[in-house]
Amino acid sequence: MNAMQSFLAMGGYAAYVWPAYAVFFIVLIADTIAPRLRRQRLLRELRARFARQSTRQPRAGNGASPTPSSAAIDGERTS
Amino acid sequence: MANWIPLWLHRLSSPPTFYRFAGTLLPWAMTLTVLLGAIALYGGLVLAPADYQQGDAYRIIFIHVPSAWMSMFIYAVMGVASFIALVWRIKLAEVVAMESAPIGAAFTFITLVTGSLWGKPMWGTWWTWDARLTSELVLLFLFLGVIGLYRAFEDRRQGARAAAFLAIIGIINVPIVHFSVNWWNTLHQGSTVNVFGHSKMSWDMLWPLLTMTLATKFYYAASLFRRVRTDLLALEGGKDWVRQIAQGEDTP
Numbered sequence: 545m546n547a548m549q550s551f552l553a554m555g556g557y558a559a560y561v562w563p564a565y566a567v568f569f570i571v572l573i574a575d576t577i578a579p580r581l582r583r584q585r586l587l588r589e590l591r592a593r594f595a596r597q598s599t600r601q602p603r604a605g606n607g608a609s610p611t612p613s614s615a616a617i618d619g620e621r622t623s
Numbered sequence: 624m625a626n627w628i629p630l631w632l633h634r635l636s637s638p639p640t641f642y643r644f645a646g647t648l649l650p651w652a653m654t655l656t657v658l659l660g661a662i663a664l665y666g667g668l669v670l671a672p673a674d675y676q677q678g679d680a681y682r683i684i685f686i687h688v689p690s691a692w693m694s695m696f697i698y699a700v701m702g703v704a705s706f707i708a709l710v711w712r713i714k715l716a717e718v719v720a721m722e723s724a725p726i727g728a729a730f731t732f733i734t735l736v737t738g739s740l741w742g743k744p745m746w747g748t749w750w751t752w753d754a755r756l757t758s759e760l761v762l763l764f765l766f767l768g769v770i771g772l773y774r775a776f777e778d779r780r781q782g783a784r785a786a787a788f789l790a791i792i793g794i795i796n797v798p799i800v801h802f803s804v805n806w807w808n809t810l811h812q813g814s815t816v817n818v819f820g821h822s823k824m825s826w827d828m829l830w831p832l833l834t835m836t837l838a839t840k841f842y843y844a845a846s847l848f849r850r851v852r853t854d855l856l857a858l859e860g861g862k863d864w865v866r867q868i869a870q871g872e873d874t875p
Contacts, residue, residue: 560680
């Protein structure tokens with residue numbers, strides 16, 4: 545108990561050492577979580593888009609019809 | 624003789640190949656980050672003795688210095704990737720450069736805040752406009768500038784090229800940050816760790832510092848892989864390989 549208390553006290557510098565470590569962990573955890581959320585949102589959007597496309601496809605008759613956004617990207621790259 | 628290298632690189636830079644490659648390495652990088660980070664924390668906070676001058680306040684070094692090194696390392700990676708992106712127009716290089724910027728900004732922010740928390744008890748001030756501190760702040764603004772410029776364009780690839788240009792110009796700041804403690808009179812202490820020579824630090828303080836440095840390197844790899852994978856899915860949204868992943872994968 546005493547050892548734990550003296551560890552947490554950090555020789556009187558607890559008010560500086562622990563916030564520094566807290567910032568380190570909070571920032572890096574946020575940096576880890578943010579892309580995961582973005583990925584989940586993107587996959588949901590992609591699935592919804594592919595679902596819309598597959599219902600349209602029999603009429604279009606073209607299996608490789610690109611989406612508007614990817615067509616813009618491809619066109620931009622070849623130009 | 625070394626003919627296989629460009630071919631191998633060329634294959635790896637194709638988005639679906641890199642997506643799978645990064646996906647395989649990601650869990651390993653994350654495991655090493657957590658493992659090495661835990662060992663370094665135990666070594667730095669528990670095993671290492673208190674400093675004879677700074678007491679326990681010096682323990683901020685175990686996160687401050689690795690973060691500062693990462694801020695410069697990530698900027699250098701971003702600069703090189705930007706150069707490759709501008710010269711050879713490789714999509715993967717653009718993505719690596721643009722997805723490095725937020726991670727670099729995170730580490731630069733950590734460096735500034737932990738440095739401030741260390742400066743208050745040791746120097747008596749949270750902040751001073753000294754060469755090392757100011758150039759590190761400029762580094763943060765460069766990262767934020769790259770992120771902002773990238774997002775300012777409607778077309779992502781056009782934005783990436785503009786931001787890559789800014790990243791290349793800003794690389795001049797990296798040696799300034801590094802040598803600022805030698806070039807100007809500064810409150811910030813000089814380097815204690817020397818790669819080619821004798822480090823002015825005892826081993827029981829040095830090993831947790833170096834272990835944490837390794838942990839942050841693996842962290843960067845993991846975070847970059849995670850971000851690049853998502854970005855590649857977004858950029859290649861209409862392609863077949865993305866369709867297979869989106870429809871086959873219900874959990875991330």
